[in-house]
Amino acid sequence: MQIIKDLVELNGVSGSEEQVANYIKQKISDYTDEVYTDALGNLIAFKKGKSSNVNIMLSAHMDEVGFIVTGYTDTGLIKFRNVGGVDERILPGKTVLVGDNKIPGVISAKAIHLQERDEFSSNWKMKNLFIDIGSEKKDEAEKLAPLGEYICFNSSYQELGTECVKAKALDDRVGCAILVEALKGTYEFNLYACFTVQEELGLRGAEVAAFRVKPDIGIVFEGTTCSDVPETEKHQHSTRLGKGAVLTVIDRTAYSDRILVNYIYNLAKAKNIPVQFKETATGGNDAGKIQRTGKGVKVAVISVPCRYIHSPVSLMSKKDYESSKNLALLILENLSSNLDNMDKILKGVEVNV
Amino acid sequence: MDVKNLLKELTEISGVSGYEYNISEALSRYFRKYCDTVEIDKFGNVIGLKKGVEPEKKIIVTAHYDEIGLLVKSIDENGFIRFTNIGGIDPKILLAAEVIIYGKTEISGVIGAKPPHLLDADEVKKTVKLQNLYIDTGMDLKKVKEYISIGDYISFKPVSLELKSDYFATKALDNRCSFAAMIVALEELKRLKHDYDIYFVATVQEEVHLTGAITASYNINPHIAIVVDVCHGDMPDVPKERSSTCGKGPAIAVGPVLNKQHTNKLVEIAKKENINYQIDVEPGGTGTEAWATQVSRCGIPTVLLNIPLKYMHTPVETLNVTDVVNTGKLIARFASSVSEECKGKEDCSCK
Secondary structure, three states: OHHHHHHHOOOOEOOOOHHHHHHHHHHHHHHOOEEEEOOOOOEEEEEOOOOOOOEEEEEEEOOEOEEEEEEEOOOOOEEEEEEOOOOHHHOOOOEEEEOOOOEEEEEOOOOHHHOOHHHHOOOOOHHHOOEEOOOOOHHHHHHHOOOOOEEEEOOOOEEEOOOEEEEOOHHHHHHHHHHHHHOOOOOOOEEEEEEEOOHHHOOHHHHHHHHHHOOOEEEEEEEEEOOOOOOOOHHHOOOOOOOOEEEOOEOOOOEOOHHHHHHHHHHHHHOOOOEEEOOOOOOOOOHHHHHOOOOOOEEEEEEEEEEOOOOOOEEEEHHHHHHHHHHHHHHHHHHHHOHHHHHHHHHOOOOOO | OOHHHHHHHHHHOOOEOOOOHHHHHHHHHHHHOOOOEEEEOOOOOEEEEEOOOOOOOEEEEEEEOOEOEEEEEEEOOOOOEEEEEEOOOOHHHHOOOEEEEEOOOEEEEEEEOOOHHHOOHHHHHOOOOHHHOEEEOOOOHHHHHHHOOOOOEEEEOOOOEEOOOOEEEEOOHHHHHHHHHHHHHHHHHOOOOOOOEEEEEEEOOHHHHOHHHHHHHHHHOOOEEEEEEEEEEOOOOOOHHHOEOOOOOOEEEEOOOOOHHHHHHHHHHHHHOOOOOEEEEOOOOOOOOHHHHOOOOOOOOEEEEEEEEEOOOOOOEEEEHHHHHHHHHHHHHHHHHHHHHHOOOHHHOOO
C-alpha cells in the first residue's frame, strides 16, 4: 500500500500531472526498455516483447479532479473554478492545497447563524464560494496564488477499519499503481504502459497516447463509482465494495470487447480472484478513446470500486485493489505464456481457460 | 508563549456538549500551572482560582469549552451509522466531511449521502437533510457493533491548518480559542497585581443551554463577570455590521446585556495599553453566556469580549492568532484594574 499512499498524496490536477509523472518515472526506470513523455505530458513506458509483435496497451490516468485559481476579492480571498467533475455541494468547509508550494487554504462556509432562510434551504454554488489562505490583501493573494494556479483537495491517506483506505485521487492512482506492478514482469508481446493526462477533462491524454502506440488490445485500469450505500436502491448499486475487481461491459464512452471480457472473467474465476461486473452503464474512461483509435482497438476496463469518488474522502477496499492488481498480472502472464489465446482474442474467437 | 501551538493542542482533543468529561482533566492541567486551586465541579465546569488580596471579592472569567458535534442515533444492517446533531450544524457542510466517533476507541469515518449521479432533478435542487446522511467507517456491521454504540458522540476531525498572516483553521476554535485567551491572561497576571480573587471558569454545555455558565455563576457568586466567546469574522457576503474583522483585536460587545460602566472601562484600558480592539454591537441576546451571567442571582454586571471567527460551526473555523493574544492581554489588564473601581461598592453583587 506504500505506493498507493505515495501516489495519492501527490497533487496532479488535470493539466499539472508532472509530480505524479516524475514519481512513476523513477519507480519504473529499472523495468522498461524505453520511457518517454509526449507533447501532452503522457508518460509512456515501453517494454519490448520477446517473440510477438502484438502491442498491448495498459492505460491509467495520472490526473485527478481539482480546481484552478480564477480571481480574488479585495480582501485577499481566492475565487476558483473546478477542473474535472466535482459535486459543488461538498465544497464548503473543506481544506485545499494551492499550487506547487502547497499553500494551505480553507473553502468558505457561511456560518449557520448568518444564513437567511432561503440561503439555508439552497445548495451553495461554487461561484459564491472562495478559498481563504489567510491573506488579507488582493495583491498578496495574487502573488502567492497566481491566476491559473492549480488547487488540490487536502486529504491524507488513511486506513479505515480493517480493510479500507480513505484518500483523495484514488481515481486513478490505483490504476497507476497497477501499471507500475505490471511493468515488473517480462512478456512475449510488446507492452506499453501509458500513464495518461487529462482524463477528467474528456479523455484527452489517452486519445493521443493510443494514436502513438497503435495497440492491438487496450486494457484500462481505473477507480470507478461504488454506490452500494444507504439512500440508494439496490438496482442503482454500480459496484460493491469488497466484492473484487470490476469489469465493465458498457458505459457512456465504450463497449468492452465481449470476448476479451469473457476471457478475463473466466480467468479470474478459474484462479479464484474476486471479480464483479459494473451493473450500471454510467461513467466513462480512457477506453472510449482507445477503442476508436486507428483501425479500432479491442478494449476492456478493470476497476477498483471507490465510494465517494471525486471527493477528498474516496473510500476503497484494499482487497479490491489486490484483486484488480492480481487480475492484471494474471492476464498478462496468461497471454504471454499462451500466445494462441491472444491470437483467438484478436480474431474474435472465444477462449477457453 | 506559543499561542498557535496552544490552540492546536486545545482543538485536537474533543469535548462535544454533554461529553466534556473527555477533556476536563486535560484543561485543568493548563490551569494548574497558574492557579492557586483548580477543581472540576459536578457539572464539569473546570474552575481555576487565582487569589487576590481582598477577601470575598470575586471576578469570574468564563469561556465555554464544549464544542458542537454529532451523536450516534442508529446503526443499519450494513454498519452505516445514522446520527443527529448537538448544537447548531448546517447539514450542507457535512457532505464528505471527516469525523471521529468516540466509541470504545476513536473510530474515523466519512459522511456520505446519496451519490450525486443518482439524484433526480428535484433532489438536486433540494439541500441534504440530516436524516439522509450517514457515516461510513469502512467496517462491517460486526466490527461497528464491537466498537460503537448508540449514544456515542462524534466530532469533526481536526484539520489544524496554519494559514498565512497568523491565521489558523480547525474545528472547535469556538470556543477553545477563548480558553487559550484565558491562559494568555493567566500568563500576563503573573506580572500584574490584582486585588480580587479571579475565578477562571471553563464552562460546559454552552452550545445547548448555557448550563455551565448558569451553574458556575450561581455557585461562585461573583461581583463581575467577564465572558469570553467568539463572534463572526468578516465574509464578503455578510453585511459589515453583522461581523467583526479578524486581526483587529477582540470585539468588545456593547448592548443591553452588557454593563455600560465596565464596558467603557474595558475600552479605556484597551486604549491606554495600546491593545487593538473593535466594537461589536449586540442589540439582543449576544448568543453567549453573557445572557446567563447577567441574570444570575441578583444580577451580575457582565462584560463580553469576542474573538472574531470565520466559518463558525464548521470543521474550518478560522481566526487570527493575534486576536487571541490581545483578548488575553485585555482580560488580564481589566481584571487587575477593575478591582480598584469596584472597591467598596456594595451593589456589585448579592451579599
